[in-house]
Amino acid sequence: MATMDFFTAMEVSASGLAAERTRMNVAASNLANAQTTQAAGGGPYKRKDVVLQSVDVPGAAGTQFAQAVRGVAVSQISQDAAPPRLEYDPGHPQANAQGYVAYPNVNPVEEMVDMITASRAYEAGITTMSTAVNMAERALGIGK
Amino acid sequence: MALDLSTIDSLEAALTYHRERHTVLAGNVANLDTPGFRPLDLARSEGGASELATTAPGHIASVSTPQIVTSFDDGGGLQGADGNAVSLERELAKIDANRARYATSAELVSRRLAMLRYAAGDGT
Amino acid sequence: MSTSIAPLAPIAPIGTIEQGGKVDGKDLAESFSKALADARGLEDRASEAAQSFASGDPSMGIHEVVIAAEKANIAVRYATTLKNKAVEAYRELMNTQV
Numbered sequence: 356m357a358t359m360d361f362f363t364a365m366e367v368s369a370s371g372l373a374a375e376r377t378r379m380n381v382a383a384s385n386l387a388n389a390q391t392t393q394a395a396g397g398g399p400y401k402r403k404d405v406v407l408q409s410v411d412v413p414g415a416a417g418t419q420f421a422q423a424v425r426g427v428a429v430s431q432i433s434q435d436a437a438p439p440r441l442e443y444d445p446g447h448p449q450a451n452a453q454g455y456v457a458y459p460n461v462n463p464v465e466e467m468v469d470m471i472t473a474s475r476a477y478e479a480g481i482t483t484m485s486t487a488v489n490m491a492e493r494a495l496g497i498g499k
Numbered sequence: 500m501a502l503d504l505s506t507i508d509s510l511e512a513a514l515t516y517h518r519e520r521h522t523v524l525a526g527n528v529a530n531l532d533t534p535g536f537r538p539l540d541l542a543r544s545e546g547g548a549s550e551l552a553t554t555a556p557g558h559i560a561s562v563s564t565p566q567i568v569t570s571f572d573d574g575g576g577l578q579g580a581d582g583n584a585v586s587l588e589r590e591l592a593k594i595d596a597n598r599a600r601y602a603t604s605a606e607l608v609s610r611r612l613a614m615l616r617y618a619a620g621d622g623t
Numbered sequence: 624m625s626t627s628i629a630p631l632a633p634i635a636p637i638g639t640i641e642q643g644g645k646v647d648g649k650d651l652a653e654s655f656s657k658a659l660a661d662a663r664g665l666e667d668r669a670s671e672a673a674q675s676f677a678s679g680d681p682s683m684g685i686h687e688v689v690i691a692a693e694k695a696n697i698a699v700r701y702a703t704t705l706k707n708k709a710v711e712a713y714r715e716l717m718n719t720q721v
Contacts, residue, residue, distance in 0.1 A: 358515050360684040364522040371529025378532070407533045409526075414681040420519055423539045423570035425526035476531045479587055483528045486598050487521060493605045494514070494686035498612050498693040502658070502701045504665075504694050506631070513628065514686045603628065605686065611631070612693050619697045620704030 361491045363414030363424065368484040370412070370426035375480065377429050378405045378473035382466045389461040392449045400459040402435035435460055502619055510608045512566050516543050517601040523570065524597065527590045535582035537574035538590060543567070651712060655705040662698040669695035 381403050391400035408430040415424035437460040445454030520541040527538040544567045574584035649657065672691040675683040 358519055358682055358684065359522050360681055361518065361521075363681055364518070364525045367522060367525040367529050371525075371531070374529070375532070407530075409530050409533050409536055412526075415522070418682065419568075420523065420541065420570055423523045423526070423541065425523075425530055425536070425539070427529045427533055472532065475587070476528075479528050479531065479591060482591065483525045483594055486594055487525065490518065490521065490598055490601045491685050493602045494684070494689060497605050497609050497686060497689045499609070502661075502698070504697065506633075507690060507694070510631075511686065511690055515684065518684060518686070600628065607628075607631070608686075608690065612697065615697050616700065619701035621700070 359415050359418050359420075359424070361487045361494075363412060363418075364487040365484055366412050366414050367424060367426050368480050368487065370410070370428060371480040372477060372484075374405075374407055374427045374429055375473045375477040377432070378407075379470055379477070381405050381432060382469040382473065385459075385461045386463060386466045386470075389459055389463055389466075391459055392447075392456060394459075399439045399457045400461070401439075402437070402459060402461045404433045404435050405429055406431045406433055502615065504615065506615075507608055507611055509566075510604050510611065513604045514601060514608070516541065516566065516568055517597055517604065519568070520597050521594065521601070524590055524594045527585050528587070528594070531583070531585050531587055533583060537572050537578075537584045538586075539570055540573040540593070541568055541570050544569075651705065651709050655702065655709050658698070658702040658705050662695070662702040665691070665695040665698045 385402050388394070388400040394400040406429065407427055409425040410428045411421070412424050412426040415421045418424075439457040439460055441455040442458055443454055444450055444456045447456045449456050451457070523539050523541050527536075527540075530536040530538075575586075577586065578584040669691040672683060672688045676685075676688045
């Protein structure tokens with residue numbers, strides 16, 4: 356029966372770190388562009404969303420519990436389809452005929468929450484990875 | 500005279516179990532924010548000790564029958580709006596307890612090896 | 624859910640001495656042969672384990688490799704102890720004044 360070594364556990368943790376890093380970057384990008392009325396391609400910046408999906412881990416392939424070993428990956432970074440936020444400001448250079456300016460559909464509070472949860476998950480991933488390293492070190496010390 | 504190294508086997512099986520369990524629990528932490536994800540865990544049942552047929556009167560060796568390990572959904576009732584049922588605190592607590600058991604088993608192996616080394620003599 | 628640590632199996636007691644000086648149905652020469660064979664087997668397993676670990680086989684874990692090496696080590700020690708006892712016994716026999 357094939358089993359997995361610690362490297363597989365670290366692959367799993369690493370996938371989590373990568374995914375949470377992406378979430379943090381996207382939240383940061385949304386926050387930075389919360390007031391961008393003219394994005395590349397015209398129109399206000401469109402909020403981005405990270406879609407996560409659990410995935411197989413190569414190191415676990417063929418082992419007894421392959422299906423219980425779940426890594427994670429970003430399946431896509433989608434654009435939020437919600438309409439832009441309109442603000443009445445007829446003097447603004449980007450105001451339309453009715454005097455409204457279209458602002459990005461970004462809610463800074465939500466983005467901050469996403470940043471914080473991603474950061475917490477990232478920390479947890481680091482802790483988990485160092486636990487694996489710690490266990491591996493104990494194994495190395497057997498018989499010494 | 501018999502040197503029975505198989506006394507380490509059940510400890511080695513325990514070490515393997517704890518390592519695999521860590522891998523599964525690490526997956527729960529990695530999927531902390533994955534929509535619809537339910538945490539998994541590995542449970543182990545002890546095979547129990549059985550007596551081997553004796554080759555000579557008075558000589559008894561006991562051996563554990565192989566442990567049975569199964570994976571199970573440990574999500575419980577609580578879940579978020581997106582269906583994710585992972586509780587970070589719970590997973591981290593399990594991971595740490597599992598680490599301690601791995602360390603203990605490793606220590607027990609070391610001690611048993613030391614006893615066996617002694618029984619094997621120093622080559623004189 | 625709690626997992627318990629497996630109860631430890633006791634180290635097998637040294638056998639009783641039978642008729643003809645055999646222990647566990649074997650005399651010293653037979654014990655030595657068996658110990659040597661065991662040592663060879665364990666040494667082979669230890670090298671295979673080290674090989675597959677070094678080549679990055681994900682199913683060969685650190686504790687497996689280390690334990691295999693330790694077992695082989697102990698088995699060789701044991702075989703050496705028996706060999707030396709056999710040699711000692713032979714010498715004593717040869718030095719016995721008849």
